Amino acid sequence: MTLTIRRESAHDTTAIAELTQQAFLEAPHSSHTEQFIVDALRRDGQLSLSLVAEHDGQLVGHVALSPVTLSDGTPDWYGLGPISVQPDRQGQGIGTQLMRAALAELPDMGARGCVVLGDPGYYQRFGFSVHPGLVLDGVPAEYFQALRLGGDWPTAKVSYAPGFAATA
Numbered sequence: 314m315t316l317t318i319r320r321e322s323a324h325d326t327t328a329i330a331e332l333t334q335q336a337f338l339e340a341p342h343s344s345h346t347e348q349f350i351v352d353a354l355r356r357d358g359q360l361s362l363s364l365v366a367e368h369d370g371q372l373v374g375h376v377a378l379s380p381v382t383l384s385d386g387t388p389d390w391y392g393l394g395p396i397s398v399q400p401d402r403q404g405q406g407i408g409t410q411l412m413r414a415a416l417a418e419l420p421d422m423g424a425r426g427c428v429v430l431g432d433p434g435y436y437q438r439f440g441f442s443v444h445p446g447l448v449l450d451g452v453p454a455e456y457f458q459a460l461r462l463g464g465d466w467p468t469a470k471v472s473y474a475p476g477f478a479a480t481a
Contacts, residue, residue, distance in 0.1 A: 336395075348456060383471055384471075387425065416440075429458055
């Protein structure tokens with residue numbers, strides 16, 4: 314399957330929301346607000362990177378990167394997610410291609426690191442690991458992972474952008 318991965322455009326926003334809602338519809342760990350999170354990040358100017366995957370002109374995947382705040386003041390860290398793949402296309406490598414494309418952009422963004430909340434087995438394939446010095450309150454440590462790109466490992470509590478609290 315040949316995919317085109319590109320930055321989102323203004324005409325993609327509705328399709329991204331629909332795709333994201335569908336992708337998380339059956340996910341037991343989901344709050345089912347992921348589509349609202351992406352919209353809120355975009356509206357608040359906190360959607361640092363938004364990539365879509367297209368196949369035959371149809372949107373089949375999306376990934377978002379947004380800034381996170383570290384309590385120790387370390388700058389230039391980002392949070393990856395949500396990442397969404399059309400349900401009938403999951404397991405075909407679309408998420409992997411989106412992950413690689415998003416991670417490849419981080420150095421050009423001046424990123425020192427990236428955090429992700431999710432399945433440890435999946436994200437470890439991309440170099441993420443648990444780092445005891447980085448904590449997301451209320452989350453079991455094994456599900457919160459980080460990837461350091463430069464500088465020392467910070468020791469801090471991590472806070473996602475306010476858009477992650479969006480419920481509508």
